[in-house]
Amino acid sequence: MVEQRLSVIADTDLDRAGLERELEKTWGAQPGFWGMIATVDHKVIARRYIVTAFVFLILGGLLALAMRLQLAQPEARFINPDRYNQIFTMHGSNMMFLFAVPVMEAMAVYLVPLMVGTRNIAFPRLNAFSYWVFLAGGILLWLAFLLDAAPDVGWFAYVPLAGPEYGAGKRADIWAQMITFTELSALAIAVEIVVTVFTQRAPGMSLDRIPLLVWAMLVMAFLVIMAMPAIMFASSTLIMDRLVGTQFYNPAEGGDALLWQHVFWFFGHPEVYIIFLPAVGMVSTILPTFVQRPVFGYLPLVMALIATGILSFGLWVHHMFVVGLPRLGESFFTASSMAIAVPAGIQIFCWLATLWAGRPVFKVPMLFIIGFIITFVIGGLTGVMVASVPFDTQVHDTYFVVAHFHYVLIGGAVYPLLAAIYYWFPKMTGRMMSEILGRWAFWLIFIGFHLTFFPMHILGLQGMPRRIYTYQPELPWGGLNLFVSLSSVMLAAGFLVFFIDAVRSCVHGPKAGENPWNAPTLEWATSSPPPSYNFRSIPVVEDRNPLWSRPGELTVAAGLRTDRRELLVTSVVEALPHARESSAPQSVWPFWAAIATSIMLIWSMFSAWAVVWGSMPIAIALIGWFWPKGAPEEES
Amino acid sequence: MKERVALDVSHLPLHATGTASPTWWGTCAFMLIEASGFSLAIAVYFYLMSLAPIWPIDVPPPDLRAGTVLTALLVASVVPNMLVSRWARQRNMWRVRVGLVVMSVTGIVPLVFRAYEFPALHVLWDDNAYGSITWTILGLHTTHILTDLVDTLVLTCLMFSRHGDNARRYGDVEDNCLYWNFVVITWLPIYACLYWVPRL
Numbered sequence: 001m002v003e004q005r006l007s008v009i010a011d012t013d014l015d016r017a018g019l020e021r022e023l024e025k026t027w028g029a030q031p032g033f034w035g036m037i038a039t040v041d042h043k044v045i046a047r048r049y050i051v052t053a054f055v056f057l058i059l060g061g062l063l064a065l066a067m068r069l070q071l072a073q074p075e076a077r078f079i080n081p082d083r084y085n086q087i088f089t090m091h092g093s094n095m096m097f098l099f100a101v102p103v104m105e106a107m108a109v110y111l112v113p114l115m116v117g118t119r120n121i122a123f124p125r126l127n128a129f130s131y132w133v134f135l136a137g138g139i140l141l142w143l144a145f146l147l148d149a150a151p152d153v154g155w156f157a158y159v160p161l162a163g164p165e166y167g168a169g170k171r172a173d174i175w176a177q178m179i180t181f182t183e184l185s186a187l188a189i190a191v192e193i194v195v196t197v198f199t200q201r202a203p204g205m206s207l208d209r210i211p212l213l214v215w216a217m218l219v220m221a222f223l224v225i226m227a228m229p230a231i232m233f234a235s236s237t238l239i240m241d242r243l244v245g246t247q248f249y250n251p252a253e254g255g256d257a258l259l260w261q262h263v264f265w266f267f268g269h270p271e272v273y274i275i276f277l278p279a280v281g282m283v284s285t286i287l288p289t290f291v292q293r294p295v296f297g298y299l300p301l302v303m304a305l306i307a308t309g310i311l312s313f314g315l316w317v318h319h320m321f322v323v324g325l326p327r328l329g330e331s332f333f334t335a336s337s338m339a340i341a342v343p344a345g346i347q348i349f350c351w352l353a354t355l356w357a358g359r360p361v362f363k364v365p366m367l368f369i370i371g372f373i374i375t376f377v378i379g380g381l382t383g384v385m386v387a388s389v390p391f392d393t394q395v396h397d398t399y400f401v402v403a404h405f406h407y408v409l410i411g412g413a414v415y416p417l418l419a420a421i422y423y424w425f426p427k428m429t430g431r432m433m434s435e436i437l438g439r440w441a442f443w444l445i446f447i448g449f450h451l452t453f454f455p456m457h458i459l460g461l462q463g464m465p466r467r468i469y470t471y472q473p474e475l476p477w478g479g480l481n482l483f484v485s486l487s488s489v490m491l492a493a494g495f496l497v498f499f500i501d502a503v504r505s506c507v508h509g510p511k512a513g514e515n516p517w518n519a520p521t522l523e524w525a526t527s528s529p530p531p532s533y534n535f536r537s538i539p540v541v542e543d544r545n546p547l548w549s550r551p552g553e554l555t556v557a558a559g560l561r562t563d564r565r566e567l568l569v570t571s572v573v574e575a576l577p578h579a580r581e582s583s584a585p586q587s588v589w590p591f592w593a594a595i596a597t598s599i600m601l602i603w604s605m606f607s608a609w610a611v612v613w614g615s616m617p618i619a620i621a622l623i624g625w626f627w628p629k630g631a632p633e634e635e636s
Numbered sequence: 637m638k639e640r641v642a643l644d645v646s647h648l649p650l651h652a653t654g655t656a657s658p659t660w661w662g663t664c665a666f667m668l669i670e671a672s673g674f675s676l677a678i679a680v681y682f683y684l685m686s687l688a689p690i691w692p693i694d695v696p697p698p699d700l701r702a703g704t705v706l707t708a709l710l711v712a713s714v715v716p717n718m719l720v721s722r723w724a725r726q727r728n729m730w731r732v733r734v735g736l737v738v739m740s741v742t743g744i745v746p747l748v749f750r751a752y753e754f755p756a757l758h759v760l761w762d763d764n765a766y767g768s769i770t771w772t773i774l775g776l777h778t779t780h781i782l783t784d785l786v787d788t789l790v791l792t793c794l795m796f797s798r799h800g801d802n803a804r805r806y807g808d809v810e811d812n813c814l815y816w817n818f819v820v821i822t823w824l825p826i827y828a829c830l831y832w833v834p835r836l
Contacts (some may be wrong), residue, residue, distance in 0.1 A: 115661035225668050251642070554640070559644045559648075568645060580650055628794070
């Protein structure tokens with residue numbers, strides 16, 4: 001056994017200030033550049049993730065504006081067709097893989113450990129690794145764009161267009177490998193979330209007391225775990241078809257182009273719910289605070305989250321209604337696509353009931369939630385419309401679909417995300433965002449959004465296909481397109497106000513206390529921003545809304561050591577304390593492992609041997625990562 | 637906020653073992669990821685088979701010998717593997733060391749037979765879709781054997797080092813055994829799929 005150190009310090013031996021000092025010494029990050037690289041604090045990594053994802057949102061938004069500029073008038077010549085293809089591909093890929101999924105996961109990385117009352121996420125080094133891999137994937141894609149070598153095959157990269165026959169050069173490979181990067185990082189976070197929720201909840205936080213956001217993140221993590229292997233399989237086989245001549249997608253040699261669509265959408269549909277479920281978790285968590293009553297229907301809400309997660313795997317063919325599949329299969333997928341509206345409806349009714357029974361306070365986060373409910377219901381209804389095969393056949397690949405998925409993605413996910421940023425910004429930074437600028441941002445975004453995207457339904461019904469770089473003046477689309485383009489400026493202005501507010505509030509915002517909104521969940525039981533160790537003492541939970549049931553008082557556990565990073569491991573169902581487990585200290589090895597992984601992945605776009613030779617540095621980095629260093633965290 | 641101590645945890649162990657351990661859950665989560673990958677690969681195999689007029693495309697079914705010997709070896713390896721896991725639970729250092737050396741060899745031998753499995757398919761990865769999917773599935777499983785082998789080798793070195801005698805390391809050995817069982821169990825449907833489905 002590792003020799004027990006004589007100077008074991010327990011939290012019970014110290015007064016409050018002494019305890020904080022000791023904990024900071026053990027959990028705090030080392031100063032300097034390498035300390036920054038090596039940190040494994042979930043809050044620091046999540047903040048990096050969120051900021052990086054929002055930078056990608058800005059870049060993706062600029063691409064959208066470029067497209068709107070091009071489409072504002074017929075026969076415009078701002079962007080040439082090849083660049084336009086790159087831009088819409090980049091816009092979609094960037095928004096889905098570099099913004100939406102990562103930002104939702106980053107919110108989970110920040111909030112889940114705090115909401116379940118623990119001191120760090122499970123596998124904190126994997127968390128650090130995940131961020132570096134994500135960053136490398138994003139840089140790969142955007143560097144390619146700068147070099148005029150960005151993918152140009154659409155965000156779902158259908159073969160044969162993306163295959164070896166038509167997709168010359170490395171553009172499609174860059175798309176496929178960017179997918180591998182982001183999926184790798186997403187899978188890593190999913191594992192961390194599942195294990196954090198299963199084993200690190202505060203004592204007493206039984207399954208029926210888990211905050212709804214944490215439930216949502218847990219279901220999302222399982223969706224990632226089961227859906228993302230599909231896209232990794234897809235992207236890897238696409239690269240293999242292009243690099244070493246496999247025949248997966250070549251019908252001439254027994255392959256099948258539709259196989260790509262099946263595999264892609266088997267991932268791609270759950271992907272929508274990977275983005276959407278965290279968003280509804282945010283709504284279910286924020287709403288009760290602003291009506292100051294517990295959420296109506298906790299159990300149905302949890303059931304709805306799980307049901308949505310399961311049903312999301314049975315919908316993928318509705319993206320393929322026009323490829324000529326058997327009629328019976330199409331009918332099945334129509335039914336399942338409509339069925340998923342049921343759990344969505346249950347959630348909407350629970351939220352309405354919560355609003356009805358409480359006293360709503362219309363602060364900025366609440367405005368975004370109301371905006372979400374309105375916008376998402378419209379997007380959901382057009383979703384039920386396109387679930388019907390005859391209707392879908394008419395509007396497939398038109399602007400109707402573009403309108404629909406922006407309603408569900410921006411309305412369904414970005415609004416709740418902005419609500420979440422306004423809501424948790426005080427926790428993350430210690431400062432409030434501006435209520436005035438927030439209202440400006442909300443109204444500009446809300447009105448700008450509807451003016452931009454609602455007319456696209458009409459353009460779609462008028463037959464305007466998506467992904468065209470221009471159109472002729474004789475077609476009846478010019479007026480509406482100009483209107484949409486002008487409205488998009490308003491939408492962009494709303495986001496600009498939001499970003500100005502965020503940056504300004506970071507420095508000048510009024511100081512937020514521990515719990516500025518009088519919210520009931522555990523993340524508000526610690527200082528804003530939380531210290532490196534999250535909680536001075538691990539909370540003990542006795543009901544679903546711990547900060548409301550005993551205002552001003554927190555029941556806690558005592559007896560943890562402070563001379564090593566120690567947290568509590570509890571049982572899965574009832575959260576009974578099992579052990580005082582250690583949490584891995586900081587390390588630079590995850591960074592080196594991510595560098596080695598990035599080199600291997602990029603190299604493997606050019607040579608299959610990269611998989612052999614490139615794996616060796618990865619193995620070395622992983623051994624360095626896991627080899628014991630004799631730290632007190634090793635004690636058992 | 638006022639704190640009220642409601643629970644004393646000072647008597648709890650310094651490390652969670654078995655199914656209480658986060659590492660155990662992490663291993664399970666990674667196995668679920670990989671099981672999803674394997675299931676999908678097998679689904680693609682059947683999908684391509686359903687499209688082909690004859691299956692395997694243009695070649696006879698794979699020769700059984702290498703794959704069957706490998707299957708027998710993998711199944712037999714479960715016995716020493718379970719023993720190592722039990723010894724690790726009992727924290728019997730000497731037996732764990734011997735067991736890990738045995739399991740390292742047990743990881744290498746199947747690779748020899750695996751090398752003969754690829755030619756036994758009678759098809760190259762770029763000949764047709766049948767070749768592509770069979771090489772991919774075999775390759776995917778080979779990376780799993782390799783990963784566990786490297787893990788076992790590193791653990792063996794670790795158990796012979798001064799860091800070995802630690803409940804965490806015994807837990808690592810148990811998780812490694814769990815993962816090897818996973819590698820063996822996932823092989824069985826793959827074996828049935830690659831070698832027997834074409835003979836139906």
